[in-house]
Amino acid sequence: MADPKLVQDIVEALDIPGGSTEKRPVHTVGVGVTGHFMPSPVAKDFCVAEHFQPPTNPEGVAVDVRFSNGMGVVAEHDGWSDVRGMAVRFHLKNGKSTDLVAMTLPVFFAPTPKKFLKFALAARPKPCQRETAWQKIKDYLRLELPMPDPYQGQTERPNEEAIAFANKHVWAQPAVIDASSIGAPVSYVRAAYHAVHTFVVTGKEEETRWVRFTWAPIAGVLNTNPLEPPKDKFLKQDMIDRLADDRTERFSLVMHIGEEGDDFNDSTRQWPPHRKRVMMGTLTLKHVPEDQEAHSEKLSFNPWHLTPGIEPSGDPILDIRRDVYEYSSNRRGGIPCPFSGAKG
Numbered sequence: 001m002a003d004p005k006l007v008q009d010i011v012e013a014l015d016i017p018g019g020s021t022e023k024r025p026v027h028t029v030g031v032g033v034t035g036h037f038m039p040s041p042v043a044k045d046f047c048v049a050e051h052f053q054p055p056t057n058p059e060g061v062a063v064d065v066r067f068s069n070g071m072g073v074v075a076e077h078d079g080w081s082d083v084r085g086m087a088v089r090f091h092l093k094n095g096k097s098t099d100l101v102a103m104t105l106p107v108f109f110a111p112t113p114k115k116f117l118k119f120a121l122a123a124r125p126k127p128c129q130r131e132t133a134w135q136k137i138k139d140y141l142r143l144e145l146p147m148p149d150p151y152q153g154q155t156e157r158p159n160e161e162a163i164a165f166a167n168k169h170v171w172a173q174p175a176v177i178d179a180s181s182i183g184a185p186v187s188y189v190r191a192a193y194h195a196v197h198t199f200v201v202t203g204k205e206e207e208t209r210w211v212r213f214t215w216a217p218i219a220g221v222l223n224t225n226p227l228e229p230p231k232d233k234f235l236k237q238d239m240i241d242r243l244a245d246d247r248t249e250r251f252s253l254v255m256h257i258g259e260e261g262d263d264f265n266d267s268t269r270q271w272p273p274h275r276k277r278v279m280m281g282t283l284t285l286k287h288v289p290e291d292q293e294a295h296s297e298k299l300s301f302n303p304w305h306l307t308p309g310i311e312p313s314g315d316p317i318l319d320i321r322r323d324v325y326e327y328s329s330n331r332r333g334g335i336p337c338p339f340s341g342a343k344g
């Protein structure tokens, strides 16, 4: 069990103006979608977890998915550059389930909870303004990229403070650099999402592997043109339109297999790109339920909500997320997350 004071301090450090304690302090705006997951023929060899076994149902395992904008504000700034989230709940037999929570950054901002608290307190949104042409030229002469122009209606952003922090803390640099230039996808189904942490999976011969998961969009990755940002609200409607008339959208679940020397317990560090990858299955999105209160707002995912065959690694950030998400869900009145009993 994590230090409750640290858990509370972390959640409160995420609260920003424009947010609400009755909603998630990050990933506040989102859309819930239903569908199913079909494991690939090889998935069962690599992981004994139930959702990777040949399904009894011809469609595979039912899933609830919530896509989200990373920002902790209730206004829908869909056209703004931001990290996006994809949280998936696989519904297993006998009312059980398991979660996989992912985002569009491949790495996290800090290697430990205390360092993350420092980062969250420093990288608060601050008033921002368009740099003058002269300032931009000066930036280039100093071999620095000018700050991007604020979007229409954007008066505050965390970028400047996050970059200043990363300049002094090398561990924050990969995530901050990625996040500052991430852009906005044309659709939630045109982005790749990473579960970031390492998990330990058990294969059919009882062998263990250290792995990281990514959802790869079958339609491919595509961002909006930053010079012509779209309207603020379009991502939910885009999902409704794409799934109308029985149409579907799909993602592949890719499992990267770690090797000796890779960082298993530090989610600020990426693995080399040539690690072996296994296609674990296909997720098909089918429907945007009308009851978004039940299928998005009140849902509570938790990266610790695991099932036999998948264990958490020793990553201290993954460790604290169990209690942070539980605290946050209780604070906003979410549906309590039914733990599989993996810890405590």
Ligand code: HEM
Pocket: 010, 011, 014, 023, 024, 025, 026, 027, 030, 066, 067, 068, 084, 085, 086, 087, 101, 102, 103, 108, 113, 116, 194, 195, 196, 197, 267, 299, 300, 301, 317, 320, 321, 324, 325, 328, 329, 332, 334
């Ligand atoms: C110490 C590190 C982290 C903290 C403190 C943190 C905090 C939070 C909190 C408080 C929530 C709202 C939970 C709720 O009320 O249900 C949340 C949601 C979320 N987080 Fe994190 N997070 C962390 C790391 C990560 C990482 C590494 C990822 C990606 C793998 C991630 C992806 C998400 C996503 C996608 C959601 C939205 C889930 C949903 O749709 O309900 N977070 N986070």
